[in-house]
Amino acid sequence: MTYRCEACGNKTRFDVIETKRVRAFHHYSLGGELSVEEEQLLERKLEKVVCRWCGSADSIVSSASA
Ligand SMILES: [Zn+2]
Numbered sequence: 001m002t003y004r005c006e007a008c009g010n011k012t013r014f015d016v017i018e019t020k021r022v023r024a025f026h027h028y029s030l031g032g033e034l035s036v037e038e039e040q041l042l043e044r045k046l047e048k049v050v051c052r053w054c055g056s057a058d059s060i061v062s063s064a065s066a
Helices: none
Strands: 002-005 014-028 034-051 060-063
Touching: 034 060
Parallel strands: none
Antiparallel strands: 002 060, 014 034
């Protein structure tokens, strides 16, 4: 997924706000230290993409091709 801002032509810098549901294997050492393994993305909901250059959120177009 790539984004482009039609307002200013920015193609590289965006703030992406999204909600994710993930399943992860939490692996604790005996000392209580956590390492997260096998993280699996169950659901991803894109909420908003904001251009870092001009702050526009309405002029962002996305395309699936890179
Ligand atoms: Zn912009």
